[in-house]
Amino acid sequence: LWNQVLERLQLQLSRPTFETWIKTAVVERLEEGCLVIQTPNPFARNWLQKYYIKTIGEVVQDVLGYPVDIHITIANGGEDQTLGDPELLWPIPPVSATPEPTQTNRPRQADLNPKYVFSRFVVGSNNRMAHAACLAVAESPGREFNPLFLCGGVGLGKTHLMQAIGHYRLEIHPDARIFYVSTEQFTNDLIAAIRKDSMQSFREHYRAVDVLLVDDIQFIEGKEYTQEEFFHTFNTLHEAGKQVVLASDRPPSQIPRLQERLCSRFSMGLIADIQPPDLETRMAILQKKAEYENMRLPRTVIEYIASSYTSNIRELEGALIRAVAYISISGLPMTVDNISPVLNPASEKVEALPETVMAAIADTFGITLEELKGHSRRREISLARQIGMYMMRHHTDLSLPKIGEEFGGKDHTTVLYSCEKIAQLKDNDPTIAQTLRQLGDRINLASRAQS
Numbered sequence: 001l002w003n004q005v006l007e008r009l010q011l012q013l014s015r016p017t018f019e020t021w022i023k024t025a026v027v028e029r030l031e032e033g034c035l036v037i038q039t040p041n042p043f044a045r046n047w048l049q050k051y052y053i054k055t056i057g058e059v060v061q062d063v064l065g066y067p068v069d070i071h072i073t074i075a076n077g078g079e080d081q082t083l084g085d086p087e088l089l090w091p092i093p094p095v096s097a098t099p100e101p102t103q104t105n106r107p108r109q110a111d112l113n114p115k116y117v118f119s120r121f122v123v124g125s126n127n128r129m130a131h132a133a134c135l136a137v138a139e140s141p142g143r144e145f146n147p148l149f150l151c152g153g154v155g156l157g158k159t160h161l162m163q164a165i166g167h168y169r170l171e172i173h174p175d176a177r178i179f180y181v182s183t184e185q186f187t188n189d190l191i192a193a194i195r196k197d198s199m200q201s202f203r204e205h206y207r208a209v210d211v212l213l214v215d216d217i218q219f220i221e222g223k224e225y226t227q228e229e230f231f232h233t234f235n236t237l238h239e240a241g242k243q244v245v246l247a248s249d250r251p252p253s254q255i256p257r258l259q260e261r262l263c264s265r266f267s268m269g270l271i272a273d274i275q276p277p278d279l280e281t282r283m284a285i286l287q288k289k290a291e292y293e294n295m296r297l298p299r300t301v302i303e304y305i306a307s308s309y310t311s312n313i314r315e316l317e318g319a320l321i322r323a324v325a326y327i328s329i330s331g332l333p334m335t336v337d338n339i340s341p342v343l344n345p346a347s348e349k350v351e352a353l354p355e356t357v358m359a360a361i362a363d364t365f366g367i368t369l370e371e372l373k374g375h376s377r378r379r380e381i382s383l384a385r386q387i388g389m390y391m392m393r394h395h396t397d398l399s400l401p402k403i404g405e406e407f408g409g410k411d412h413t414t415v416l417y418s419c420e421k422i423a424q425l426k427d428n429d430p431t432i433a434q435t436l437r438q439l440g441d442r443i444n445l446a447s448r449a450q451s
């Protein structure tokens with residue numbers, strides 16, 4: 001069975017993906033509609049779980065003729081295995097085979113991200129007031145701060161805090177009516193209601209809540225009809241003593257084309273702003289994130305990542321994940337030196353030698369340099385060649401005609417076409433994007449070693 005599954009997967013996935021993540025997995029057992037797949041390490045498991053479980057499920061269903069649940073486990077010992085220096089010990093997987101139990105008995109309408117709770121929010125001098133205000137609102141909604149208006153730059157935790165209020169309420173009152181909505185969603189609902197002639201139910205829906213959380217309210221700018229309707233929604237809720245929380249990337253007075261009466265409504269409660277976090281807070285955020293993901297990181301690494309990303313916590317978290325993925329692929333120890341090529345954009349620009357790029361491509365795709373330079377139109381060879389041209393364009397400063405020469409005398413328009421095609425694939429196909437990233441890491445690493 002597994003061999004058949006592997007064969008089909010091989011056709012669907014790129015070779016690096018297949019080799020790195022799929023081939024190393026084995027079937028542990030198949031029973032009662034559940035296929036248990038074992039992976040060699042936590043990373044492979046997380047990766048499969050995150051990106052490939054759906055594809056695997058579809059292929060297995062195809063082969064078996066009926067659907068099964070897929071469970072991914074880690075080879076025995078994988079969980080408490082130590083790898084040398086305990087400072088570098090990592091990652092220990094967060095194994096919870098069962099889905100989070102709290103989710104099921106919650107009202108659907110809340111639609112909150114389970115991670116956006118107060119306990120996962122790090123308080124620093126940059127967000128202390130916003131955090132305190134949110135807590136106060138969560139404890140006694142509709143009292144002091146109504147509306148609560150959160151403002152701050154992108155990726156600074158507005159959505160997180162706002163949803164934390166919802167979680168908190170639901171914890172105390174599981175049947176509280178909490179509604180989290182983006183401004184875009186509100187607008188779309190409104191348009192749909194107008195079209196379907198169902199304004200009545202739209203209004204009932206939005207006005208029958210205990211806490212209304214509206215995200216990215218700055219997008220209401222210039223939308224006259226949405227502003228009109230939101231004004232009435234707001235008033236109804238406010239008069240009934242229901243809590244409204246709004247989040248925006250700027251204060252009400254700086255939202256252009258916002259009706260004066262809305263602006264004054266938005267400002268009549270409390271406006272709490274969030275500033276970019278200082279280094280200490282950024283480090284604490286990474287630390288907490290690592291704890292939740294059960295990884296232990298050397299302090300130097302935390303410090304390094306925290307000092308490289310200063311103004312957006314989403315990017316900070318992204319950098320951590322990127323570093324972690326890279327270390328797992330490369331098998332190197334988790335040190336500042338080893339992660340800096342993937343994190344530091346400046347060092348990412350290391351000039352590569354053409355032969356380094358060629359070798360990385362040939363090796364990754366398992367084809368020869370001759371094939372790469374030749375004229376075969378076999379799909380995997382021509383794809384490798386196109387990716388090669390794309391990588392050459394990004395990692396060397398060779399001109400298009402020169403790149404053509406490297407690939408056995410291809411025309412510069414062919415090179416250009418290839419680069420554009422791969423750039424497009426990259427945006428639309430996560431597997432290709434991942435392959436390109438891995439290749440880039442590999443080329444950078446080799447180039448750094450040479451220079």
Ligand code: ADP
Pocket residue numbers: 116120121122123127152153154155156157158159160161285313314317
């Ligand atoms: P915003 O809505 O302001 O653009 P988000 O609330 O989406 O930002 O936050 C971006 C990411 O950063 C989320 O994953 C969030 O959990 C995380 N984050 C932001 N601030 C903090 C914080 N103080 N502590 C922990 N995580 C945070």
Ligand code: MG
Pocket residue numbers: 158159160215
């Ligand atoms: Mg947000």
